[in-house]
Amino acid sequence: MYKALVIGGSAGSFQVITRILNSLPKNFPLPVLLSLHRLKHVRSGFVEALSIKSGIEVIEPFDKDSIKPGKAYLAPSNYHMYVELNKKIALSTEEPVNHSRPSIDLTFETAAQAYRDKLIGIILSGANRDGAYGLKKLKQLGGLAIVQDPNECQVKTMTEASLKLTTVDHIFTTQQIINFLQGLK
Amino acid sequence: MVLTDQEVNFFVSTIRNASSYDFSEYSEKSLKRRLQKILLDNNMDLLGLINKLKTNKDFLEQTVKDITVNTTELFRDPLIWQTLKYRILPKFTENKTINIWHAGCSTGQEVYSMMILLNELNLLDKAKIFASDINTDALDAAKKGVYKYRFNIGYLDNFDKVIKENPFNYDEYNDVPYNKYFKIDKVSDSIMMNDFLKKIPIFRQHDLVKGENLYFAKFDLILCRNVIIYFKYSLQNKVFKLFHDHLYTNGYLVLGMHETMLGEIASRFDKKGQAYRKK
Numbered sequence: 001m002y003k004a005l006v007i008g009g010s011a012g013s014f015q016v017i018t019r020i021l022n023s024l025p026k027n028f029p030l031p032v033l034l035s036l037h038r039l040k041h042v043r044s045g046f047v048e049a050l051s052i053k054s055g056i057e058v059i060e061p062f063d064k065d066s067i068k069p070g071k072a073y074l075a076p077s078n079y080h081m082y083v084e085l086n087k088k089i090a091l092s093t094e095e096p097v098n099h100s101r102p103s104i105d106l107t108f109e110t111a112a113q114a115y116r117d118k119l120i121g122i123i124l125s126g127a128n129r130d131g132a133y134g135l136k137k138l139k140q141l142g143g144l145a146i147v148q149d150p151n152e153c154q155v156k157t158m159t160e161a162s163l164k165l166t167t168v169d170h171i172f173t174t175q176q177i178i179n180f181l182q183g184l185k
Numbered sequence: 186m187v188l189t190d191q192e193v194n195f196f197v198s199t200i201r202n203a204s205s206y207d208f209s210e211y212s213e214k215s216l217k218r219r220l221q222k223i224l225l226d227n228n229m230d231l232l233g234l235i236n237k238l239k240t241n242k243d244f245l246e247q248t249v250k251d252i253t254v255n256t257t258e259l260f261r262d263p264l265i266w267q268t269l270k271y272r273i274l275p276k277f278t279e280n281k282t283i284n285i286w287h288a289g290c291s292t293g294q295e296v297y298s299m300m301i302l303l304n305e306l307n308l309l310d311k312a313k314i315f316a317s318d319i320n321t322d323a324l325d326a327a328k329k330g331v332y333k334y335r336f337n338i339g340y341l342d343n344f345d346k347v348i349k350e351n352p353f354n355y356d357e358y359n360d361v362p363y364n365k366y367f368k369i370d371k372v373s374d375s376i377m378m379n380d381f382l383k384k385i386p387i388f389r390q391h392d393l394v395k396g397e398n399l400y401f402a403k404f405d406l407i408l409c410r411n412v413i414i415y416f417k418y419s420l421q422n423k424v425f426k427l428f429h430d431h432l433y434t435n436g437y438l439v440l441g442m443h444e445t446m447l448g449e450i451a452s453r454f455d456k457k458g459q460a461y462r463k464k
Binding site: 060061062063064076079082083084085090091092093094095106110 | 212213214215218219254256411413414415418442443444445447
């Protein structure tokens with residue numbers, strides 16, 4: 001019944017996201033939108049690093065790519081990644097938001113407008129507040145809001161900021177996130 | 186503040202009626218975001234903005250500038266520049282002239298990157314460099330060729346990757362000094378392009394939406410990077426058609442790292458990575 005999954009993460013999220021992708025079955029029923037901060041000059045290699053252990057294909061999309069189930073779309077380095085209402089990817093090089101490009105807020109907000117109550121959003125470990133506003137929008141539009149348990153995060157700032165702004169549906173450890181996603185039909 | 190699609194359409198039709206600019210085929214998400222930012226920066230609501238656009242020409246011009254996005258870097262995406270250096274530009278060695286159009290050149294970093302690379306390949310003398318953008322402020326900055334240093338230290342990494350290093354041969358290293366092309370002044374926090382480069386390009390204001398070729402020339406190479414991401418599919422196709430019409434056969438169109446050409450027009454090019462060769 002859900003139509004898409006959007007995940008935001010920053011410092012300390014790489015291993016978590018690797019574990020999550022690793023656990024997904026090849027026929028995972030949703031598209032996965034990944035908005036992850038990375039070091040400014042680590043521009044290439046990230047998608048390969050994520051792909052190696054992923055159960056589903058991980059791609060850095062092109063502008064206007066259609067969003068399809070069972071694929072993970074990683075926001076390209078130095079671009080914002082939006083979801084248009086027609087469920088296509090839109091990329092932008094507009095100025096960074098909260099010092100971030102990609103901006104997790106923008107990916108979450110636009111995904112929420114496109115998928116509304118059919119969207120699951122997960123905020124992972126991170127060292128700034130990006131994503132908190134996006135998760136709030138997602139929740140307002142009826143989506144399911146999940147935050148990684150701050151006690152488990154390498155850096156808590158992002159998850160704590162999200163929890164402060166939104167009453168979320170679940171606070172999950174990585175293993176609980178994995179169990180939840182594996183249970184999706 | 187969240188704008189509805191109708192409100193965005195209202196803005197677009199106001200601009201269209203009051204000027205020669207037309208944003209009706211711009212991508213919705215980014216256009217909406219830009220418009221929200223303009224309202225926020227001007228501390229106005231939509232009706233206030235619309236009224237001012239109708240009565241104040243200068244304000245309208247400024248708004249058009251604010252709608253467009255100006256992100257660029259020296260040698261942005263070194264992979265593309267390596268492709269130009271090793272695969273594309275060498276094909277023009279026997280040409281008498283090389284016509285190059287930077288469509289949507291923004292503040293000019295791409296134009297200077299190209300001239301630096303051409304000079305290193307001993308091709309700059311025969312190159313004619315045309316550069317256009319919709320935003321005249323961006324063009325003024327491009328003509329000046331002065332950029333912030335502190336936020337752009339990545340420029341030097343990119344320069345090294347493209348100009349000094351050879352990705353196919355790690356033993357090769359060309360120690361080209363930066364001051365051959367630009368001066369770095371840390372006190373004024375600036376990177377200043379050398380005069381001999383600044384004299385070369387022909388900068389002109391140009392709106393790709395209007396579908397004209399303002400240079401009345403044909404080109405061996407057109408670069409249009411991170412521009413068409415702001416256009417809907419229909420407008421992208423018009424722009425590709427324009428480029429196709431004004432490329433020589435075997436000329437190249439180079440797009441941004443995450444842009445692609447779709448539809449019938451794509452069959453009229455051979456695609457290798459981000460480079461499209463006209464058949």
